[in-house]
Amino acid sequence: MRNKITIAIDGPAGSGKSSVSKIVAKxxxxxxxxxxxxxxxxxxxxxxxxxxxxxxxxxxxxxxxTKIELIHQKEGTVVLLDGQxxxxxxxxxxxxNNVFYxxxxxxxxxxxxxxxxxxxxxxxxVMEGRDITTVILPDADYKFYLDASFExxxxxxxKELEQNGKQVAGSGLSKDIKIxxxxxxxxxxAPLRKxxxxxxxxxxxxxxxxxxxxxxxxxx
Ligand code: CDP
Ligand code: CDP
Numbered sequence: 001m002r003n004k005i006t007i008a009i010d011g012p013a014g015s016g017k018s019s020v021s022k023i024v025a026k027x028x029x030x031x032x033x034x035x036x037x038x039x040x041x042x043x044x045x046x047x048x049x050x051x052x053x054x055x056x057x058x059x060x061x062x063x064x065x066t067k068i069e070l071i072h073q074k075e076g077t078v079v080l081l082d083g084q085x086x087x088x089x090x091x092x093x094x095x096x097n098n099v100f101y102x103x104x105x106x107x108x109x110x111x112x113x114x115x116x117x118x119x120x121x122x123x124x125x126v127m128e129g130r131d132i133t134t135v136i137l138p139d140a141d142y143k144f145y146l147d148a149s150f151e152x153x154x155x156x157x158x159k160e161l162e163q164n165g166k167q168v169a170g171s172g173l174s175k176d177i178k179i180x181x182x183x184x185x186x187x188x189x190a191p192l193r194k195x196x197x198x199x200x201x202x203x204x205x206x207x208x209x210x211x212x213x214x215x216x217x218x219x220x
Contacts, residue, residue: 004123005030007219008132010192011146012181014153016203016211017128020146022076023212025126028219033070033119034077035129035136036099038112040090041068041081043099053101060107068115093166097176100183103130109190130184133195142219143198146211152204153177 007024011017018034025032042063043053051058069080079087089095102108109131116136120127127136133143148156154174161168184192194200199218203211 005142005219006120006123006137006140007126007142007144008137008140008195009126009128009144009146009215010130010133010195010198011128011144012153012184012192013177014156015146015148016156016208017146019208020212020215021126021128023208024215024219027212027216028126029124031072031119031125032077033116033125033127034079035112035116035127035132037070037077037079037090038068038115039099039103040095041079041086042066042102042108044086044090044092044095045081046102047095047098053098056105056107059102059105060111063102063105063108063111070119093176096180100180100187104183104187104189106189109135130192131190133198134193135190138195143195144215144218145194145198145200146215147200147202147204148206149204150178150181 007030009017009021018036021032021034024030045066046053046059046062049062051062053059067080067082071078071080077087078085079090113136116127119125120137129136133140133145154177157177158168158173161173201211201214206214
């Protein structure tokens, strides 16, 4: 029997983390864990409850009293927030643009760390996010930092939104991604960084299939 493996993947928005992770998980028979979905789910709940997102204590209390589950089905991962399916709701632009409030709060991250490490404990996982290679699973068997030029990442996101029938206003998307990148790279707690010994893959000009094949080529 082969040993169980843990793969950690980080990178900025549109670098291909979730699509690549899904392919890697499927090909290698691993569990795919989208940690961004967890921060998104908390944000959706905070917004629905009308919580002041500037108020850290309220955010921490919310995180400590929320159940987030990722249910794996044939068609993909279903995200349950306190038992409710929020798979689509967490992708709305107003959620995306407000995730930074939860993501910058230290105790919220501690709470997510416990949940994520517990899931990864059993092994045979591909976990992706912003701090997986640096904070959550620094001893993962394989660590990848996926990247692509800013222009390419915006182009990918635009195409994705259009394919999903969503309206994409002129320069709004590019501005939103720039702001989110900046917040993810510069926050005090667990900023996005290239981890020591992480394999860096610049996928600019690569198709999704090529990017996934590059990642898989490193995994023995
Ligand atoms: O899919 P996309 O790259 O646009 O974003 P995501 O992975 O769903 O993550 C949404 C936001 O959650 C990020 O911009 C981060 O601010 C935050 N996040 C985080 O702080 N730490 C993680 N491990 C994952 C996401
Ligand atoms: O998770 P992350 O934000 O890093 O990126 P993603 O959601 O996996 O990818 C964003 C979009 O870019 C998706 O529609 C992917 O299919 C597409 N993509 C691509 O066209 N070429 C790649 N090499 C990687 C992703």
